[in-house]
Amino acid sequence: MFSLIVGLVVAVVLIVLNIVLSKLSFPKEGRILAILVILVGYIYWGFEPFAHHEMHPHVEHASYSFDGKQDIEALEHAGKDATEIKAFWATIAKIAEHKGDAVAGKALVTANCTGCHSIKSEGFPEIMSDADAAASYGVTPPDLSIAGKVYDKNYLIAFISNPVKAMHIEHKYPVGGEKVFPMPASDFMQPQEIADMVAYLSDAAQKVPAPTVKKGASEFEISKAVNKEVFETACVRCHAMNYAGIHAKTTAEVMSKYIGATPPDLSQYIRSRGEEYLHNFINDPQRKLSGTGMPRVGLTEKAESQVVEYMTQIGDSKKDEREALAPKVLIYLTILAVFALLWKQKIWRDLH
Amino acid sequence: MAEFEKANSIGEWFDQRLNVKAFTKVMMTEYWIPKEINFLWAMGALLVMLFKLLIITGIFLLMYYKPDANMAFDSVNYTIMQEVGYGWLFRNIHGVGASVVFLVIYIHMFTAIYYGSYKKGREMIWLSGMLLFVLFSAEGFSGYMLPWGQMSYWAAYVITEIFGGIPFIGGDLVIWIRGNFYVSDATLTRFFMLHVLLIPVVLIGAIAFHFYTLRFPHVNNEEGEFFDYKKESEKYLAGDKANSKVIAFWPDFLSKDFMVIAVFMVFFFYLVFYNNGFAMDPVNFDKADGMKTPAHIYPEWYFLWSYEVLRGFFFEIGGVSGKDLGLMAFGFAQGIFLVLPWLDRSPMVKPANQRPVFKYWFWLLMADLFVLTIFGKLPPTGINAWVGFFASATFLGLFIALPFLTKIEAKMVGGK
Incomplete structure (x- = not known):
């Protein structure tokens, strides 16, 4: 409704401008051009920015603090009880204050995590094939080699404490519901222990060397390899990227049993959703698409931009070429237009 | 076969065979604008x-x-x-x-x-x-x-x-x-x-x-x-x-x-x-x-105005369903521009702004097409549906009124 009023105001301004223009001693062709530009500009505004604004309501921008503030605000705004969620995030904040010990963390992770998760960089191999793991757990558990780098520290603490809450998928795994999330909550552990494990994961991630690329690889190739590593950890357990030859580690059939939907191939998502949508969506899927089976994965701001950049590098791989060619073509055409103008003037000099 | 003399230039060679010079005159240098x-x-x-x-x-x-x-x-x-x-x-x-x-x-x-x-x-x-x-x-x-x-x-x-x-x-x-x-x-x-x-x-x-x-x-x-092209071209x-x-x-x-x-x-x-x-x-x-139906289905921008006419009638009138009314309006919108020369009954051939009645009709039509186009993309709910209905009805009304309006104009300008 607000936009409608804005549109009408714009229309009135344009009409007034039109009348003013017609009163001024403005060259006739210039006046016609001005009216044409105004009309075309107005219709463009109507079916593009205005229509998008009307069809895609604004959502809060992505937040990377993972302190539950937005969740609490949303609940309070809706007039619902936020006590439980407040208490949960208060606990997380307390755990985060502990200084973690990576050595102690390693022992804890070895005892508690490596039964299901591999940490290849630290010498903990996968115990089952992707297909078997998917069949056993519902989805292939992630390798944790760079988990400490890709996922936010606060988020990891929240995740270890209570995965379902951290991921915002309570609607898929309600307390006391039939389905149980494959990874158990560890909120029975001591705060110091959780802090230690997170410290270890972070430590291990720092030790992972940059992905190897061919000798003489271009900057584009190097950045693509770095981004791919993050993308594979963050997305590929469920999603395929066909245009990069990447298949989802969990098959569509198993996935649809797990979350009740088939996760899409992400090859063209940079074109179909766009950068801004992807950022807001990945940061917290429920905010853009309430009820979706996709969990909040808790990527750090950097990791998330690497994921989106990788989607651009695969889905819009000629972006650099396009941006390099554009000014050349436009300069060429501008010069052509100048010559065309001069030629026209030469011919028409005799006609007046 | 016609007698051909030896050509002295490539141009002449083609001219003998394709009458290039006369053709260029007719199509280009003596085609008058x-x-x-x-x-x-x-x-x-x-x-x-x-x-x-x-x-x-x-x-x-x-x-x-x-x-x-x-x-x-x-x-x-x-x-x-x-x-x-x-x-x-x-x-x-x-x-x-x-x-x-x-x-x-x-x-x-x-x-x-x-x-x-x-x-x-x-x-x-x-x-x-x-x-x-x-x-x-x-x-x-x-x-x-x-x-x-x-x-x-x-x-x-x-x-x-x-x-x-x-x-x-x-x-x-x-x-x-x-x-x-x-x-x-x-x-x-x-x-x-x-x-x-x-x-x-x-x-x-x-x-x-x-x-x-x-x-x-x-x-x-x-x-x-209107002027004498022969005289002017000479x-x-x-x-x-x-x-x-x-x-x-x-x-x-x-x-x-x-x-x-x-x-x-x-x-x-x-x-x-x-x-x-x-x-x-x-x-x-x-x-x-x-x-999987997309959340919003809409055509490309250039079809939005006729799409909006199609869905503008969303309720039953006189026992005819909204869908059928929309289809009829859509058919009308597709065909009506074709007969424009016969709907405009004023003999005046002038820019719209110099025509006493037609100028209002023209700019009203433009405004209506703008409204139809912009609302053709929005979901047809609440006020949007009504804007669509009135804009569609206005579109039909404008074309139905055109013969009468231009007849009035014809009288005003005295058949000039």
Whole structure:
């Protein structure tokens, strides 16, 4: 409704401008051009920015603090009880204050995590094939080699404490519901222990060397390899990227049993959703698409931009070429237009 | 066989065989165009330019495109957009060109309406032009289906469904058009045929015919003035170009056309490189899925006004369902422009702003088409549905009122 009023105001301004223009001693062709530009500009505004604004309501921008503030605000705004969620995030904040010990963390992770998760960089191999793991757990558990780098520290603490809450998928795994999330909550552990494990994961991630690329690889190739590593950890357990030859580690059939939907191939998502949508969506899927089976994965701001950049590098791989060619073509055409103008003037000099 | 003397130059050699000199005179240097024109008179040449760009890029795309429901999407978005050298450029030019061609068609068409260029001997120009509009619409619609994205699929579904509203044969007709009970591979391949063969061939013929229709009544001018072309052209040929009311098609008229085309191309390629989202809808980068309806289905911007007329009647009136009323209004909107020369009963051939009654009608129609276009994209809920209804009703009303309004105008100007 607000936009409608804005549109009408714009229309009135344009009409007034039109009348003013017609009163001024403005060259006739210039006046016609001005009216044409105004009309075309107005219709463009109507079916593009205005229509998008009307069809895609604004959502809060992505937040990377993972302190539950937005969740609490949303609940309070809706007039619902936020006590439980407040208490949960208060606990997380307390755990985060502990200084973690990576050595102690390693022992804890070895005892508690490596039964299901591999940490290849630290010498903990996968115990089952992707297909078997998917069949056993519902989805292939992630390798944790760079988990400490890709996922936010606060988020990891929240995740270890209570995965379902951290991921915002309570609607898929309600307390006391039939389905149980494959990874158990560890909120029975001591705060110091959780802090230690997170410290270890972070430590291990720092030790992972940059992905190897061919000798003489271009900057584009190097950045693509770095981004791919993050993308594979963050997305590929469920999603395929066909245009990069990447298949989802969990098959569509198993996935649809797990979350009740088939996760899409992400090859063209940079074109179909766009950068801004992807950022807001990945940061917290429920905010853009309430009820979706996709969990909040808790990527750090950097990791998330690497994921989106990788989607651009695969889905819009000629972006650099396009941006390099554009000014050349436009300069060429501008010069052509100048010559065309001069030629026209030469011919028409005799006609007046 | 005629006697041929030995030619003294290459030019003469061709002239003997093809009568090149006389042909050039008839088609170019002594084809007369009025001098009182503005840049809006260059839209025809601009359309030829855009049509050429579409054909050339289309030929390149055709080399890699696969008209198969399983392969079409990836052949466009992977093979052409990412693998083929400059495939992305050809596709962007083709996609943006298809959208911009309609912008220029509309400017061309409303220039004709504004200056009364469909009247008094120019009816065939108008009719052949409207035929071209119909053909371009069919070409645009069939081409939009080819990338086989979600919008391709659902636009095809909605538009083919419209034929189901035709009494008695509707249901069978829809199946016949689709080649299946639903939009499927068969639909894609037949629309591919239409897009790359049948419609382009007919289009080229229709363009030639449109040019031919201009030959005898001549192009209209800015003041709607009728004058003696023979007398004016003699003045021109005698060297008094400044006082002649005519100019030659070549080089006079075309030099101005080229200028407009060159300036327009800067704008066009800006869109191709930097702002092509309006012509290549994001939703169409999701692969076609007959089981998943997109949240909003809307046509490309140039069909929005008629789409809004189609859905403007959303409730029953006098026992006729909203759907049938919408279909009738839609049919009316498609056909009514064709008979414009006979609806306008005022003998005045002048720019709209110099016509006492028609000027209000013209700008009201423009405003109404703007409202229809803008609301044609929005979800038809709440106030939007009512705006759509009133704008659709206004559209019908404007055309029903036109013969009466122009009759009043005819009386006011005393048959001049």
